Amino acid sequence: MIKMANAQFPLITQNLSLDLVNTEIISYDKRHDLIQSEKDLMAWLEIMGETAPFLSSFTLPQVPEQLQRIHQFRAELRKHFESIAEGNEPSLAFISFLQNQIAAAPFSYQIIDDNLARIPNGKPDDSILSLIAYDALWLIHTKEIQQLKRCANEKCILLFLDKTGRRKWCSMKICGNRQKVSRHQKKTNNE
Template sequence: MNEAPLIGEPLALDLVNTRPTGTDLLDTPEHLANWLALQAARLPELAVAHPTAADLAAVHAVRDHTGSVLDALLHDRRPPADTLRALNTAQAAAPAIRQLAWDGNAVTATTRRNGTSAEKLAAVLAEAAIDLFTDPSIGKLRRCAAEDCVLLFLPAHPRRRWCSPDRCGNRVRVARYYQRHKAD
């Protein structure tokens, strides 16, 4: 990968942010495997040892639909109905089913999904998008203030302007410093 994907935003934003300007950080099944490994602590059910081209296509479809809805929300527009339908269909293809079991000491619940790995990946990611779209904090959604950045984030602090202080924030601060001292 040319650059490391940012992680730490809600899963659906992390997914959309794998497509910064002119780059696709999930352009191969291997890159998808790397991204899924980065997300493993949050959602271990996403771990796919060797993603296939079908897995990659399913993830791209959910990413495109999620990005379309987020773009509409950023511009105070109604999301396209076909995009919402596509996310609902992806989520329904491998719905989450909680199964109860006794572990010897207590009742446990394990979430399982039936379907191909592509259907399971798409369902988990579509479900994450649905959770994001319906979260009250979605009204705080922002695009990075750096001119050449398209990444999205949900600010924990109202003054946050950049996708990452280390990535874009530092570049902007260095450019401002250079401009101020260039005149000297």
């Protein structure tokens, strides 16, 4: 079983958009959705509120519809992020998709806990997606998106930013340690 960086979610990037995509994992050779219920979504929003304070106080009406929108948005992000991780440039269609989501809930700003926080103005679901879209658009704007990588474990679907140019694993605690243990066992068995 995949051991999480947090009890519930593999928070390996400190980016809202990538951490949303990484709420789908492979465990025991099956894809698992870590946001299946209202409780899961609220837990993820609370945890993400540490980097985006606005999210931690969020309440969502009509959660089944919110879950469906979050899942659709996550699928769109995953499709484009995986393409970028394979070496493709962010498409104009992807950039337009993100900009349109932000336009549905543009930002005002407030000081929260001594930080200047973006506060989306709009319906709750548009507001959440606007913050996540802004994060993805920021990664494109700053060119950090060029550091996007897929975990070297072929059974893992987690994505991360390789800021050193040498990182291979989503996390040493998740996949890297497994590979080290596997290599050690093979070496021990061959001796």
